Amino acid sequence: xxxxxxxxxxxxxxxxxxxxxxxxxxxxxxxxxxxxxxxxxxxxxxxxxxxxxxxxxxxxxxxxxxxxxxxxxxxxxxxxxxxxxxxxxxxxxxxxxxxxxxxxxxxxxxxxxxxxxxxxxxxxxxxxxxxxxxxxxxxxxxxxxxxxxxxxxxxxxxxxxxxxxxxxxxxxxxxxxxxxxxxxxxxxxxxxxxxxxxxxxxxxxxxxxxxxxxxxxxxxxxxxxxxxxxxxxxxxxxxxxxxxxxxxxxxxxxxxxxxxxxxxxxxxxxxxxxxxxxxxxxxxxxxxxxxxxxxxxxxxxxxxxxxxxxxxxxxxxxxxxx
Amino acid sequence: xxxxxxxxxxxxxxxxxxxxxxxxxxxxxxxxxxxxxxxxxxxxxxxxxxxxxxxxxxxxxxxxxxxxxxxxxxxxxxxxxxxxxxxxxxxxxxxxxxxxxxxxxxxxxxxxxxxxxxxxxxxxxxxxxxxxxxxxxxxxxxxxxxxxxxxxxxxxxxxxxxxxxxxxxxxxxxxxxxxxxxxxxxxxxxxxxxxxxxxxxxxxxxxxxxxxxxxxxxxxxxxxxxxxxxxxxxxxxxxxxxxxxxxxxxxxxxxxxxxxxxxxxxxxxxxxxxxxxxxxxxxxxxxxxxxxxxxxxxxxxxxxxxxxxxxxxxxxxxxxxxxxxxxxxxxxxxxxxxxxxxxxxxxxxxxxxxxxxxxxxxxxxxxxxxxxxxxxxxxxxxxxxxxxxxxxxxxxxxxxxxxxxxxxxxxxxxxxxxxxxxxxxxxxxxxxxxxxxxxxxxxxxxxxxxxxxxxxxxxxxxxxxxxxxxxxxxxxxxxxxxxxxxxxxxxxxxxxx
Numbered sequence: 001x002x003x004x005x006x007x008x009x010x011x012x013x014x015x016x017x018x019x020x021x022x023x024x025x026x027x028x029x030x031x032x033x034x035x036x037x038x039x040x041x042x043x044x045x046x047x048x049x050x051x052x053x054x055x056x057x058x059x060x061x062x063x064x065x066x067x068x069x070x071x072x073x074x075x076x077x078x079x080x081x082x083x084x085x086x087x088x089x090x091x092x093x094x095x096x097x098x099x100x101x102x103x104x105x106x107x108x109x110x111x112x113x114x115x116x117x118x119x120x121x122x123x124x125x126x127x128x129x130x131x132x133x134x135x136x137x138x139x140x141x142x143x144x145x146x147x148x149x150x151x152x153x154x155x156x157x158x159x160x161x162x163x164x165x166x167x168x169x170x171x172x173x174x175x176x177x178x179x180x181x182x183x184x185x186x187x188x189x190x191x192x193x194x195x196x197x198x199x200x201x202x203x204x205x206x207x208x209x210x211x212x213x214x215x216x217x218x219x220x221x222x223x224x225x226x227x228x229x230x231x232x233x234x235x236x237x238x239x240x241x242x243x244x245x246x247x248x249x250x251x252x253x254x255x256x257x258x259x260x261x262x263x264x265x266x267x268x269x270x271x272x273x274x275x276x277x278x279x280x281x282x283x284x285x286x287x288x289x290x291x292x293x294x295x296x297x298x299x300x301x302x303x304x305x306x307x308x309x310x311x312x313x314x315x316x317x318x319x320x321x322x
Numbered sequence: 323x324x325x326x327x328x329x330x331x332x333x334x335x336x337x338x339x340x341x342x343x344x345x346x347x348x349x350x351x352x353x354x355x356x357x358x359x360x361x362x363x364x365x366x367x368x369x370x371x372x373x374x375x376x377x378x379x380x381x382x383x384x385x386x387x388x389x390x391x392x393x394x395x396x397x398x399x400x401x402x403x404x405x406x407x408x409x410x411x412x413x414x415x416x417x418x419x420x421x422x423x424x425x426x427x428x429x430x431x432x433x434x435x436x437x438x439x440x441x442x443x444x445x446x447x448x449x450x451x452x453x454x455x456x457x458x459x460x461x462x463x464x465x466x467x468x469x470x471x472x473x474x475x476x477x478x479x480x481x482x483x484x485x486x487x488x489x490x491x492x493x494x495x496x497x498x499x500x501x502x503x504x505x506x507x508x509x510x511x512x513x514x515x516x517x518x519x520x521x522x523x524x525x526x527x528x529x530x531x532x533x534x535x536x537x538x539x540x541x542x543x544x545x546x547x548x549x550x551x552x553x554x555x556x557x558x559x560x561x562x563x564x565x566x567x568x569x570x571x572x573x574x575x576x577x578x579x580x581x582x583x584x585x586x587x588x589x590x591x592x593x594x595x596x597x598x599x600x601x602x603x604x605x606x607x608x609x610x611x612x613x614x615x616x617x618x619x620x621x622x623x624x625x626x627x628x629x630x631x632x633x634x635x636x637x638x639x640x641x642x643x644x645x646x647x648x649x650x651x652x653x654x655x656x657x658x659x660x661x662x663x664x665x666x667x668x669x670x671x672x673x674x675x676x677x678x679x680x681x682x683x684x685x686x687x688x689x690x691x692x693x694x695x696x697x698x699x700x701x702x703x704x705x706x707x708x709x710x711x712x713x714x715x716x717x718x719x720x721x722x723x724x725x726x727x728x729x730x731x732x733x734x735x736x737x738x739x740x741x742x743x744x745x746x747x748x749x750x751x752x753x754x755x756x757x758x759x760x761x762x763x764x765x766x767x768x769x770x771x772x773x774x775x776x777x778x779x780x781x782x783x784x785x786x787x788x789x790x791x792x793x794x795x796x797x798x799x800x801x802x803x804x805x806x807x808x809x810x811x812x813x814x815x816x817x818x819x
Contacts, residue, residue, distance in 0.1 A: 066726060070517065156508065188587070283658075288658075
């Protein structure tokens with residue numbers, strides 16, 4: 001679905017929601033915005049920006065609180081288990097659709113009330129600029145011929161960028177362990193390891209690696225998405241390069257606790273979608289090299305359910321699911 | 323590089339200067355409140371920077387972080403509550419001065435060395451950023467493992483207690499750092515099914531509890547009525563001039579060293595302050611005065627950690643890799659303002675980048691008058707009778723622990739570790755090495771496991787990179803020296819008796 005078609009669909013669904021709910025609830029005291037990941041990361045930056053724009057839309061302060069820990073379990077639980085009174089919302093991320101498969105928690109995407117999609121973050125295949133590999137196929141051929149020789153990094157064991165690498169190997173008919181996973185705190189430390197020669201490949205979001213690719217420190221072999229990134233148009237997509245057409249993207253949402261009343265949910269949806277149409281949001285997105293995505297509650301709920309099924313199947317195939 | 327005139331005209335505008343002044347006061351205020359960190363002060367500024375031009379926006383971030391780090395020394399010296407892990411290295415030294423009635427001397431030393439350390443750090447950043455960054459990004463998990471070991475060793479080496487007691491404190495800290503999810507396997511350890519413990523014990527509540535609460539307990543049980551007479555030190559400015567005259571070699575040495583460590587992502591100001599403090603003691607002509615209230619260690623550690631704050635911008639600007647949590651946020655703001663970090667940033671955005679450096683330097687100069695006002699104001703805190711002051715500190719402990727991540731659980735952590743620290747100190751076991759164990763334990767363990775995973779268990783992997791080999795040999799030599807000198811002293815003693 002193109003963005004335009006999507007926004008039309010959203011507008012239509014908004015109109016139909018408006019038919020039975022006024023969607024004009026506003027908070028009358030400060031709202032807590034829970035971010036399950038650390039300050040300075042992509043989820044944090046997007047959420048802080050959205051929170052400051054929501055402040056302008058709804059007239060109350062939105063306090064961003066980083067509740068990190070347990071590979072996202074702590075923060076996601078804080079969102080899901082909060083009082084559904086509209087005074088706690090948060091940034092549920094793709095991990096809420098995978099952590100229950102990994103056996104970390106019983107918590108899953110049905111325990112939050114999705115409001116809007118904030119960002120979609122496709123993965124990438126990065127190597128150091130002095131690497132012998134120049135295409136993703138060269139890399140995969142080498143891994144297939146020499147299983148266990150190469151190492152890859154990007155996030156913790158079983159994290160989303162680990163799924164990106166292992167899932168790609170699996171989809172291409174290669175043993176998912178053919179490139180050994182070296183856990184890291186996050187994309188920044190994984191890319192540092194890559195430059196320092198500590199690992200051979202990293203699979204973080206392309207947006208996270210953009211600055212280092214542009215400066216020539218890293219080579220981007222592939223973008224795990226179905227269309228090329230506007231900011232880096234020379235990087236081929238996995239859909240073009242790989243027979244399996246494997247793609248993988250993480251996402252960031254704004255979600256409320258389970259059982260958020262319809263009136264509050266649709267008011268937030270309206271305010272957030274309005275915030276995303278401002279010039280500030282467009283500038284912010286452009287500065288990070290990503291596109292503005294517009295997706296409301298009902299499409300987002302479907303997408304999260306679909307992602308849970310797809311990634312669950314991948315995790316089973318590569319032995320990461322319990 | 324663009325002309326100086328152009329750079330200065332970008333900085334010396336009323337809106338830039340006004341922003342720097344506001345951010346400096348704001349940073350001082352936030353940093354002086356126990357529990358609120360430099361990182362938090364910067365995160366709260368981000369939404370505001372969106373409405374500012376590039377230079378004032380980034381200048382605000384740099385300024386607030388520089389002043390907040392110094393401000394963290396104020397509760398550290400007065401109340402034994404270190405503002406950041408970076409000031410934990412010398413909080414005992416500063417508090418010892420306060421107990422002798424020389425709080426103003428401690429704070430004057432911290433202030434002038436913070437300002438000079440910051441200025442030297444910015445100068446080094448402006449001149450050597452590219453070369454330094456090229457070295458810093460070559461550090462992989464092996465090098466960080468050895469660096470962490472060096473940091474830990476320095477804690478034991480400088481501890482004024484005996485080596486076994488220092489080591490015991492360190493191991494208590496290391497044990498606390500193993501609580502939480504193990505990075506390599508994702509398995510929870512010592513969490514007792516408590517979700518709040520999954521991420522481990524966070525160090526701010528730990529620091530507040532172990533330093534401040536234990537001090538409250540000791541004061542309440544022993545000397546509630548003694549009043550420490552204030553020792554007049556003359557004018558603050560005069561004292562600061564004396565500090566610079568006496569310790570200028572220490573300041574330049576530690577600021578240079580701190581800047582280099584600060585440029586290493588993930589090492590930074592914490593390790594810099596500890597190692598600078600231990601080197602200070604090694605090179606000092608009067609090492610016996612350390613730990614009892616001696617400004618020399620403060621001068622070294624204070625200039626090292628503020629210089630490290632500037633150093634952290636090195637990898638951030640050149641490669642977009644954050645040197646610490648503050649620069650992680652700063653990178654977001656830089657990109658938002660159209661400055662993309664890259665090795666060519668000094669060419670592509672040269673004027674902007676140098677304008678930011680000038681603003682950064684300005685912030686460190688502004689720190690002097692503002693800091694002096696803060697020190698004058700802090701006199702009143704010391705004239706409060708202890709019967710009134712102790713409950714107030716207790717309230718600050720609770721609020722500070724709670725403020726870190728808005729959970730009551732952190733308050734329990736603070737209370738529990740405060741009791742533990744009280745028992746430790748009553749038995750002559752120092753606190754500072756335990757704090758370092760908590761901070762560095764995770765760094766060391768993580769980098770050890772990552773290295774083992776990479777080499778599939780081959781220990782040669784810890785030495786087969788040039789920098790790792792040197793750092794590893796240095797660490798092993800230091801351990802051998804420490805053990806040999808302890809054994810030597812043990813052997814000599816019976817002969818003397």
